[in-house]
Amino acid sequence: MGSQEVTDWQGKHVTVAGLGVSGIPAAKVLRGLGAIVTVVNDGDDERARAQAAELEALGVTVRLGDGATLPEGTELIVTAPGWQPDKPLFTAAAAAGVPVWGDVELAWRLRELDGRKPAPWLAVTGTNGKTTTVQMLASILKAAGLRTAAVGNIGVSLLDAVLGEEEYDVLAVELSSYQLHWAPSLRAHSGAVLNLAPDHLDWHGSMEAYAADKGRIYEGNRIACVYNVADKATEDLVRAADVEEGCRAVGFTLGAPGPSQLGVVDGILVDRAFVENRQKNAQELAEVSDVTPPAPHNIANALAAAALARAFGVPPRAVRDGLRDFTPDAHRIAHVADVDEVAYVDDSKATNTHAAEASLAAYESIVWIAGGLAKGATFDELVARSAKRLRGVVLIGADRALIHEALTRHAPEVPVVDLGRTDTGAMLAAVQEARGLAEPGDTVLLAPACASMDMFANYNKRGDAFAEAVRELGA
Known part of the structure; x- marks a missing residue:
């Protein structure tokens, strides 16, 4: 199914892989365009049955508990981004010559439906900082008087943004490596890779494959490929990309910028x-003080957002005003309270070592609460780089022993409390233990470097538990 057929969906047999935040909107849109839609889903629980009933009422066929078999007559698969490329469904599709698109690819192909004038995309990916950067970017664009929205992996369906009644001048788009893997024809106005560190390697198979999927964001860029000067791998991806003539590589740095870079000079963000x-x-x-919080990794996010906005022609004043107006989401290096001259900071969103290292770098003397599901990560590098900042460490979660071993090797003098617990109530005990280790002027930092699902439904619930525990301290 080539791009020339994208305006004629009537009677096309499309299989949607996966119910959920991307699958359900895709199935509804395709059915509305006249396609014959079958949804396949691995799970068959109560929630899936309710979702299936909603879709079946619209004329969509739903097969629960069988996400492996390619439905007969399928001409295209539209997949949820999280479905791994080696699943049997995709093996069967490849053998049958059936293309596989993600929801991002579908949204990209449908931009000009019904004669619409499509809004350009300013796209952001990276191991960490994507959501914050995209939200900063949207705030800057709004400050410039542009109609925009933060969309993509951020929770707002790109299909809704592309096909909804509201018209946009430009979209700030967060894209995960999964989404980029399944988006072969995406061509952004300008794109940014914020950083690259090992993550989701179980899905991609290797660091090389993960990096290559991140690098797809640069393909066909028109104005600027934004990279991180401190992370050479991002610049390498720019060099490897096939871009439109005249597109420039634009770096961002926490130091003084060279030509074609954005950076920081004497507390000022400069272009x-x-x-x-x-x-x-x-x-x-803008000034560094215009960025909330002014932690180093967040200044880098602001510079990347500013670079994409400037690539779109936004004036300097809008960068300043947009950064001033921006408020970070909860659980992203969020100050919860001060208790007995100790700051308590919730960065539950730091679900991998790269994010945790950035968080630890923001404070001088830290009692670190860490642990959870390691997702195959190792912790030696993180601990070695952060050891000098650690007053003490409190460990919770299923894979806490991996962090403990790294601490023994690289920070043997740092006191460690291993709670040996994975129950939800462990967070209150962790905060109480951290209080005992902290001294006035210290920061108790929840930056787990691990996923949360061993103890909590998600990182938000983990952060909420931390904040509640801190409130009990101060009560």
Whole structure:
């Protein structure tokens, strides 16, 4: 099914893989366009049956408990981003010559449906910081008076944004490596890779495959490929990308920027990429104090967002105003309270070592609460780099022993409390133990470096438990 057929869906046999935040909107949209839609789903629980009933009322066929078999007559598969490429369904599709798209690819192909004028996409990916950067970008674009929305992996369906009644001037799009894997024809106005660290390797199979999928965000960029000067792998992806003539590589750095870069000079965010005579000139954009919180990794997020906005022609004042207006989501390096001159900070969103390292780098003296599901990660590098900041460590969760072993090797003098618990109530005990280790001026930091599902439904629930425990301390 080539792009020339994308306007004629009537009678096309499309299989949607997976119920959920992307599968259900895709099935509804395709059915509304006249396609013959079958949804296949591995699970067959009460929630899936309720979702199936809703779709079946619209004329969609739903097969629960069987996500492996390719339905007869399938001409296209539209998959949920999390479905792994080696699933039997996709093996069968490849053998039958059936293309596989993700929901991002479908949204990209449907942008011009009914003669719409499609909004350009400013796209962001990276191991960490995607959501914050996209939200900062949307805030900057709004400050410039542009109609925009933060969409994609951020929770708002791209299909809804592309096909809804509201018209946009530009979209700020968060894309995961999964979504990029299944989006072969995506061509953004400008794209950014914030950083690259091992993550989701069980899904991609290797670090090389993971990086290659992240790099797809640069394919066909028109104006700017934004990369992280401190992370050479991101620049390597720019060099490997096939972009439109005239598209430039634009770096961001926490140091003083060179030509074609954005950076920081004396507490000022400055632009030497989107100015006349960038060899000599620099444009002030905002102050470090305009960024909340002004932690190093968050300044990097702000610079990346500013670079994409500037690539779209946004004036400097809008960068400043947009950053000032931006408020981070909960559980992202969020200050909960001060108790007895100790700060308590919730960064439950730090679900991998790269995110935890960035969080730990933001404070001088830390009692670190860590642990959970390691997802195949190792912790030696994280601990070695952060050891000098650690006053003490409290460990919880299923894979806490891996962190404990790294601490023994690289920070043997740091006191460690291993709670040996994975029950939800362990968080209150962890906070109480951390209080005992902390001294005035310290920060008790929840930055688990692990996923939460061994103890909590998600990282939000874990962060809520931490905040509640801190409130009990101060009561």
